[in-house]
Amino acid sequence: MDKRLERILPRVQKPARYTGGEYNQILKDPDAVELRLAFCFPDTYEIGMSNLGMSILYQTMNSLPFVWCERVFAPWGDMYAEMKRAGIPLYALESGDPLSAFDSIAFSIGYEMAYTTVLDMLNMAGLPLRSADRPALLPLVWAGGTAAVNAEPMAPFLDLFVIGEGEEVNNELLTLLRRAKREGWTKQTFLRRAAQIGGVYVPSLYEVAYREDGEVASVRPKDGAPEKVVKRIVEDLDAAPFPVRPPVPSTEVVHDRVSIELFRGCVRGCRFCQAGHVYRPIRAKKKETLIRQGIEALQNTGYQELTLLSLSTSDYRDLPALCDGLLEYCEDRSIGLSLPSLRADNFSMELMQKLQKVRKSGLTFAVEGGSQRLRDVINKNVTEEDLLNTCAIAFSGGWNNVKLYYMLGLPTETDEDILGIAAMANAVLHCWRTHAKNKNRGVRITVSTSCFIPKPHSPFQWEAQISTEEYLRRVELLRGAITAKNVVYNWHDAETSLIEAVLSKGDRRLADVIEQVSRDGGRLDAWSDYFSFDRWMKAFERCGIDPHFYANREIPTDAVLPWDHIDVGVRRQHLLRERERAYRAELSPDCRRQCSACGAAGLLKEGRCDG
């Protein structure tokens, strides 16, 4: 270990997150591989090590014998300051080697607020931030992750992006990079050839022109790059590699447990939801695969908890049989089974009661809208009756902690809808009074609101975000309406939501702002400890860019969207149709009842969509 590091580590909080050496880490001989890859997660160790995508790709990339893929995370503020002071560059956990020793640096970017951390990590690695300022082929700097569905604000920094699921395309890319390194290709040659791999987006091969009013005029590919970059998916999840032997952190992380993925995609089609659209088509794993992988992962990690992951657990067809199969193994070994993302229905409650025999944690419901009309607008198929029925079962079963999540600022929202949130919280409280098993224990109902953020590739991608002032007015309105002392109201900070909206719907011109914020010390912006609205607003001003143009204007439907050349499978026509139905407060049936021909099934060559 680096002598300087040895002096620093005893002084920082939770040093075990900076040392590597975890059980199941993958060690290789650096001289025996051809490519060394630094796989960076632009957030802390605790967040990154809880990310299943990161875990999957760590395994798939390391399955290539000529690659050693190591993990890199962003240090917390105290460690960051110590590293700067001691002049220690960013290093990878497995070998402890600085990023300058690597042939390639890849980022998994799951959310927009991580953008400044990506730049910060490049800076800590001693690399120029912009792709154009790194003329050599190596190190190749690239990224993937959900945020890549609109890569534009980060386009000037990364050499290329991978759009969609990385299991296959990453390895195709690394195989090409090995050839390029062996044969001494120029970066230009490599990028042109890489652009021919399905799902690879090379921003420098696309010229963006703007209109005088600020809208994008055109995005033109050159050098043979495809007109549209089509998202990659893994067709058969049962056959896809799954990390049954992931590194086990030796220090507590956010999700300290085995996660198994039930299916990708979502049958529901909530109109605000990006994930529900960009992860389509729906592909489920067989329950036999899940039980086998879950048990293997439990045996190989020693974790005491198993969780089922998907966008909507209740929509997994074989859920009862899956739970029975897993419980058979878990119960006897005191291993907990947890099921997040359940729908508010009776069936889910029965399941919950079966699972949580002893400890009764809180129940969380994402209701999203305060009135049935508004929930119809967003296609969130939850009725107040469903919610109250579920709560009644829960309260009589001994639960006494309910969280209700809503968004403020959804399209067409009125004050009446907002007051509906308070009314619903009261109805839940009344339900507790009627059904509680033991009233002496009291009840806690938490209402949380966040500010609606229009997201690319969702039916609401053209929508405007409400202004921060208007959001705060709505917060006050709701705050005044919530009077019961058992109901607690929390609201998400308006300023972060504005910046997130700007970055979500941004184009390449925002790169200057992100770079400015990074130069001014911005990093770990997803953390309120570090986020500075002031720093962002100053950067906008300095770069002459109006954040409200991006966040608060409705985009005309005939405009070119900055992300139009990224094809995630769901057709624009489908999104437009859904948006029109939203304005008519018309529900769309879920995929199981009636296929909406969204287009995502076209990504499947042989399999069929499980919707």
Added chain:
Amino acid sequence: MDKLRLRFEKTGRAIYISHLDLMATMQRGFSRAGLRLQYSEGFNPHPLISILLPLSVGTASICELMDFRLREETDLQALSERLTAALPEGIRVREVWPCERKSAELKWLDVCGRLEYDRGLPSPEELTAFFSRPEIVIEKKTKRGLGITDIRPAIDRISLCAEDGCIRLDARISAQEPTLNPELLPAALRQLQPELAPDFAAFTRLETYDRDHQIYR
């Protein structure tokens, strides 16, 4: 099953694992090795494992002791290897035996330390003289704020010598009643004779002893 005791090493990168995290790591190690720990009864069952002397983050050890109970009879000979294979880098189980002695009988610890000086070494004699004072009264953070304590009675013997460009410290210190954290040795220098204080110090626990200075197991 009866209570078992094991001795393990915690060195290298593993020295940064905190006591609390180590408990979880050990529990997972047992589970990965296919060994079923006995759990406590009651509302919130937890595995019956306990580490005799919690180790500070950053201190290495080759003599950590841990008590546990298994649900099934197991071959104790093979246990060390089986567990070590299931534990992270730097944690190695050396031996396992049926626990006989009470943890309260553990009294003394041998530790060695490496004191680093960036601007030249002080004389080992001066350092030895410092620690040979009849009393070494320092300020120390306690649960109730800053306290004053004499650490001298907790030092049974101590010797210092120059080795590989550092000062090597060897000491037998009190492990329990009172507990002396070896970090307090350089801290005493910083407080009472700062010109002798090292820029960095790292310690390793070497061996455990009872009240009569016999090896404690």
